[in-house]
Amino acid sequence: MAGAETKQERQTLERFAARYRLPQNEATREVELAVIGGDWGANGYTTMAQADLLAEALGLRPGMRLLDLGAGRGWPGLYLAKRSGCAAVLSDVPVDGLRAGAARGRAEALSRRVSAVVASARHLPFGEGSFDAIVHTDVLC
Amino acid sequence: MLRACRRLLRPGGRTAFHTIHPASGLTKAQRRRASRDGPVAVACPRPHRQLLEAAGFVDISETDLTTEFAVVTRAWTEQYAAHREDLVALLGAELFEERQADRSAQLGAIDAGVLRRTLFVATRPVGHWR
Numbered sequence: 001m002a003g004a005e006t007k008q009e010r011q012t013l014e015r016f017a018a019r020y021r022l023p024q025n026e027a028t029r030e031v032e033l034a035v036i037g038g039d040w041g042a043n044g045y046t047t048m049a050q051a052d053l054l055a056e057a058l059g060l061r062p063g064m065r066l067l068d069l070g071a072g073r074g075w076p077g078l079y080l081a082k083r084s085g086c087a088a089v090l091s092d093v094p095v096d097g098l099r100a101g102a103a104r105g106r107a108e109a110l111s112r113r114v115s116a117v118v119a120s121a122r123h124l125p126f127g128e129g130s131f132d133a134i135v136h137t138d139v140l141c
Numbered sequence: 142m143l144r145a146c147r148r149l150l151r152p153g154g155r156t157a158f159h160t161i162h163p164a165s166g167l168t169k170a171q172r173r174r175a176s177r178d179g180p181v182a183v184a185c186p187r188p189h190r191q192l193l194e195a196a197g198f199v200d201i202s203e204t205d206l207t208t209e210f211a212v213v214t215r216a217w218t219e220q221y222a223a224h225r226e227d228l229v230a231l232l233g234a235e236l237f238e239e240r241q242a243d244r245s246a247q248l249g250a251i252d253a254g255v256l257r258r259t260l261f262v263a264t265r266p267v268g269h270w271r
Contacts, residue, residue: 027227031220035213045213045258046159050206057157057262067149069142121142129151137159138180138258139142 013093019043020073020097041073041100046137051076052083058133060084067091067131069121070139074101077135078114081105087113089131093120143196150265156198157262159206160189164257171255178250189261198263210258211251218244 029039037048046054054076060066062085068077071090078101081088088110090101098116105114119125121139146156163175165188193201221228221241229237250256 022232025227025231027224027231031217031224031228034220035216045161045210047209047213050159050209050260053260054157057260058155069146121145124145124149126149128148129154131149132151132154134146134150134154134156135158136156138161139158 016072017094017096020094020100024100036075038075038079040075040079041097041104042075043072044075044138046076048079051079054135055080055084058135060086060133062086064132065089065130067126067134069124069134069136071101071116072097074098074104074114074116076137077101078105078108078110080135081110081114082108085113086133088115089126090114090116091119091121091124093118143192143198147196147198147265152265152267154265155262156265157260159258159260161210161256161258162189164255167255171253174250174253175255178246179256180247189259193261193263197266199266200262200264202262204260205257206260207251207257210256211248214244214248214251218248 024041032039032042036042036046058066060080060083064084064086066077066080066086066088068074068080068088068090069092071077071092072094074090077088077090080086090098092098095118098118102114102116105111105116117125121136150156161180163172163179167175190201190203218241221237221244225237232240247256
């Protein structure tokens with residue numbers, strides 16, 4: 001799989017890619033609301049309250065440019081863009097997750113401020129000093 | 142990856158991230174358990190503060206989120222169980238049970254004190270390269 005350099009990374013990326021190929025339904029939405037406190041397609045351990053702390057720690061505000069590495073379906077980058085008014089680039093390897101994130105961005109009228117880029121964190125196609133802030137949650141180090 | 146993050150940030154820009162990692166001061170057996178029962182990212186070779194310093198970040202702060210990590214892991218397990226029928230229909234029984242087993246093992250490792258979760262915040266320094 002593109003972006004993976006070791007067998008373990010390939011297996012992990014394939015697991016996540018398979019996860020994002022699965023559709024979301026009302027049950028997954030109810031579970032996420034109960035666990036995370038939101039319905040942004042999260043499947044990890046960052047709650048809404050912790051995402052709010054990320055926004056505060058980064059000082060996010062309109063005019064800033066945020067990179068969310070390993071964004072999956074857009075959690076928490078999409079939410080941070082909506083909450084703070086900043087622009088956000090969602091980056092990850094599984095394309096299905098990013099498609100879902102882009103669709104949610106359109107639904108939230110965030111298309112002008114949010115974009116999605118298929119890229120591994122090891123090979124990021126951005127120039128030096130491109131971002132005011134970078135966030136990632138429980139991704140490979 | 143942290144070096145790439147520093148390069149991509151403007152001088153004075155900040156990164157904030159959550160990471161799951163082994164507790165400090167573990168025996169080899171405990172580290173093996175943390176790696177076995179935690180997510181793959183736990184295989185990280187060095188403490189994140191050291192990695193951030195080596196990547197050239199400054200003003201590094203860390204906040205322990207392990208208690209919340211246990212609460213959220215438990216909540217995923219309980220909510221999955223509560224929605225079992227619908228989720229088995231969506232995921233298939235094998236994947237559903239695999240996820241529940243993984244979360245159960247992870248919760249055991251958290252409760253045993255070998256697995257932690259931390260928020261790190263760090264800044265790309267202004268005005269010099271290392």
